[in-house]
Amino acid sequence: MPRMNATRRHPVNFTLNGRAVSVEVENRMLLSDLLRHEIGLTGTHVGCEHGVCGACTVQIDGRPARACLTLAQQVRGSDVRTVEALSPNPAELSPLQAAFRRHHGLQCGFCTPGILMSLDTLLRETPDADRDEIREHLSGHLCRCTGYASIIEAALAAADELRKEEKTNA
Amino acid sequence: MKSLGAAGGLIGRPVERIEDAGLLTGRGRYIDDLPVRRDTAHLAILRSPHAHAEVRAISTAAALALPGVFAVLTGEDVARLTRSMTVGVKANVECWPIARDRVRYVGEPVALVVAENRYVAEDALDLIEVEYETLTAVVDPEKALAADAPVLHPSLGTNLINERSFGYGDPEAAFATAAHRISIRIAYPRNSCTPIETYGVIAEYDPAEDAYDVTANFQGPFSIHAVIARALNVPGNRMRLRTPPDSGGSFGIKQGVFPYVILAAVAARVAGRPVKWIEDRLEHLTASVSATNRVTTLEAAVTPEGQITALNWDQLEDCGAHLRAPEPATLYRMHGNMTGAYAIRNVAIRNRVVLTNKTPTGLNRGFGGPQIYFALERLVHKIADELRLDPLDVIRRNLVPGDAFPYRTATGGLLDSGDYQTAIDRACAEGGLETLRQRRAIARAEGRLYGIGFAAVVEPSVSNMGYITTVLSPDERKKAGPKNGAQSVATIAIDPLGSVTVKVASVPQGQGHRTVLAQVVAERLGLSMEAVRVNTELDTSRDAWSIASGNYASRFAAAVAGAASLAAGRIRERLAAIAATQLNITSENVDFRDGKVLDRNNPDNALSFARVAASSHWAPGTLPDGTDQTIHETVFWTPEQLEAPTATDGINSSLCHGFIFDICGVEIDRTTGQVRIDHYVTMHDCGRILHPGMVEGQVRGGFAQAVGAALYEEYAYGGDGSFLTGTLADYLIPTVMETPEPLVLHHETPSPFTPLGAKGVGEGNCMSTPVCIANAVADALGIEDVQLPLSPSRITGWRHGEERPPSKPLDAKPAATGASGERMLTGSGSAEVSATREAVWAMLLDPNTLKAIIPGAHEVRKVSDTHFRAEVTLGIGPVKGRYRADIRLSDMVEPEAVTLAGGTEGALGSGRGTGRVTLTETTNGTRIDYRYEAAIGGKVASVGGRLLDGAARVVIGQFFQALARHAGGAPSLANGLIQRLMAPFRRRG
């Protein structure tokens, strides 16, 4: 592949929330800015741009990752998933989202999309995740409103729910 | 819980929040999400790397020439179109949102760039050249008062911008006759509740009407609107200020966005297009606002039984480089409750406000409370220690008695309600104090470090807008006219289909205002919550608002929800009158239930709410005589208890006073010094609880922030004013792993002064928890002086004795550094060279030699025999930057000794240092000895301090090693490491 010049925009193709996306970006464009300002999916939030706060967390190829520490060019060919893809339809919340609402797992909601993306991965991979595993995944996120307790409760409740769902489906 | 409305029972229920579905699905509308005009440009701000410097020149031509740049503004450009911001005290000082001739804190705006996007705007920042003449900085509030301290504002002539003394009761007599005088000295650090969403502003200017239209995630108080409009030189009605529907947390901090409202507005005017600015995290940590740091000496007159008869407060408040509105409010918000939960009748207070080379301060959750309660509650524990009493007994002995409410404090506060004794008894019993004491006994018997602390705190809410005028003398207040009250406002509107909309000027940042308002209004009108829609966006040109509008001082539940309830009550009254004529009953018999308006005695005799509600639109002529429309009802409510300060400086600074009693058990790891919170109990009396889930959320959230303040968080400055905590890897916000779960208890005594009996609840733990943890740590360690944050290193420092020396002297002395946090680097070294002293001396004065030995030098220019300028590229790992270096030689004793003083300046920051070089003749040539002191400032210090001290040492070392090598010798410290490190620099040099 030829060297891509700094002063021009270059194509990047990837899958975003299940759909193929093709955009042109400068090499230096961050994935967080691409999602928010070029594509218009503003659910992914930006809190620090140095990878600590976790607000911008999305899923890249099924793993939680910081969109602010990812160049748009680095997701070429990848599968990116954002908070906008979590609920089954616009009028319905996923079990994880519903648990957050039930347990007051959010206040200002700014850190929430990133937290949901991390927990969504965890609960998908480890349906019987316990409190410690949930805390471990949450530790990569800063929340200033809740004191975290209600987030843990919401995650535990969602895990319960998902296990029940699985049993019913099985 | 008892409900107000017959049909409702909504108030007090933990219903799911209206806000959440949108927020959970990524459909929130925060400021950076809002649609903007297509021609909107982006603003980036060049900020000072220096804590104190004269601005000699700013060169913007290269930035302006960059494609995509629309405008570049300096302080002078801004000043031409604005006025200085209003300062809250009488003082000969100006307050600009951007530096003009002088910078006074690291991060102070120096120039603005407007460009097509943020990336290009930042490219342009790199092209602006500023010539600074650095001045000595002062960061310590006590040192700032010294006669020889550098003065920040020459027009003021001093750094002491305000001083007032107060006396209540007869403190002199109480102290003169006291059995014991016990005092404590506290230096409370700077911290901030740092919301995860940063500041954001979208500004537009209409030249045809000379009017500004700004959207900002500002949180109020809207008294600041007046400050903005005045600064922009327009009447209030030409300064339209709007807030977005969602805000990503504030905790007071987003009050501080207002200087940027002014800057963005002016930038939009100059650029001729809308301008958007989203603050980045480095900007936020460096230059938004924080709580004040404060030095307090508090003395108590105490009886042998531990009863406090008088307090003497001496508070030195550090507001940073400028006194920005509404400061010095932090110092006065607590004025009415300076005696806390205690009945102390004699109080003396001296309040001084000092300016230092740090970021200006502003609102922060707890506002003034953490600072005073840290002193007061530490003192109570100290009294117990000195008199060998149980701290809990000292607390109980001094409490305001349960039958004394409403209780007028010595300083003029009116404590509305409470039952402190019972709340404490319940907290001790239900919180398991006895178990905790047993745990402490066992731990201590095993040689572990375990301590218990308490804190009793009165949590004020709903600020009196007049309290800040306590800073003025009674005469000054008389001239200025009285200021008081706390107007809260709510509007209820009914549309032609009879559905209800509530609008309030409350500007929530996550507190669920829309949900609670829907609960309150739905209950009053007998509707389901879904039937009521709430709008909390604020638009100063369309909505009802006043100076007290906004979301601060925990005013929502007590004041705003109350105003909405009153407005709903008025509408209800009128609807009842309208319905009564149609139902053929008297209006007293009209009830509102399940979306119906009906006869209380005959429920079948009913009308739909919508039909009655819409009649003002469709058939105004049918309204009964004397009954007003029901289309739109706005209620302004201000409590009568919030009076202006009295002639003797009495002030009821807040309407409501909640109560908190905390118990904390901590264990400290003997090895690491880490504090583990073993058990935490927090008892709250916030009056009537409107939504248990949200109250719980407020308490736990405030608690987590307070744990941060107690153990982790500090906005740290070096002695030279460099800012050291510019990233979230340095400013340490607790994660879930560091946040214990407290036991939260409630004891409700409804406020008689608020429409719903509610009080504020969100700030209390920020006031009580830091000192409660500190009391527990002091108890565990058996020491008196504890300083926040209680870092493991600090705690170990209080404990450890003499350090075991090395078994044999070290080869290289450990680098001598100053006190922890001090930025000065020092070091020394020596080298033997074959050249003569004279030859080495000549090298030091020769630009060509300097070029060869200055690390990364591209070019060295001789300005005079003793003054050189160089362009250098310095880098460690991937961190690389180009700098201008300035080197001067002084104290020259040819050919024996010379002092080299140098400074570097570049986009990444600045460095300065001095080195003394001595040359001694040896049998083989010359020995070069050097010692140096150096400091790094600016961005590198803020974001990379952890690494870059070491990096600076390497670079300085390189210089002297290179000098030695150049002079034909082998530096005694030279090894492969230095050679390899130098390789890239040499190649470029």
Place this chain on the structure above:
Amino acid sequence: MKPASFDFLCPDTLEEALAALSQGGPEARVIAGGQSLVPMLNMRLARPALLVDIMRLEALRRIETSGDEISVGAGVRQAELETWTSLGRDLPLLAAVFPWIGHVQTRSRGTVCGSIAHADPSAELPLSLVTLGGWVSLRGHKQKRRVKADDFFIGMMATDLAEGEMIEAVHFPRARPGSGYAFREVGRRHGDFAIVACAAVADERGLRLGIAGVDDRPRVFSLPPLDDSQFDDAINDIAWSLNARDDFHASARYRRDLVRSLGRETLKEASRCRA
């Protein structure tokens, strides 16, 4: 906080990558996971002219065992090694270390070799590599060399990597039966950079203690047995030799104290594991 502009190359072959790096000189940098580099780009602390993305080079994305050595290619993400099935058996020290490296969300993108190349003096992976006595394979346009980990790290974010070179792989000696390993760390918060981190190996050759967070690179020392009368002196002298510095997170004295106490505990645990 946005990066300055740079050229970007996503080569299809290692040769192409090496040619570009060689051509780009000091202004070219490799980007792998980007978890250390991108924050520096965002803050404009780093402003390379060219970034070479090596994550498409399949040859670099392998974990390979050959004889007594585990080789981790430059494209292997931390999460991939963390979940490698033989980790607990073959690299028990790393199994203990991984939970301390950043967070789940950064380990999912960050690479093992990226952390080695970054050479943060507090970082856990460089410490592990040095303590285990591992190696670093470097590739240049024309040459290939293997450097002992202890020689690779030369200072604060400074390594032996020459211009035009990149790390091709790092090599960890495989755990041998009868060896004990332990890791301890003290940081301010979970996931923070270490104030002091200690890694220890106990085997038939004796005790080895690696220390990060104190000196400007990870350091490794051999120590006498714990019950030896000289042990206290030895670890005390190590603490003093590390040139500990004060910063606002921790004093030099605190760091030395932790080296003494944490070092002893880590060695004790490694010895226990061995037994």
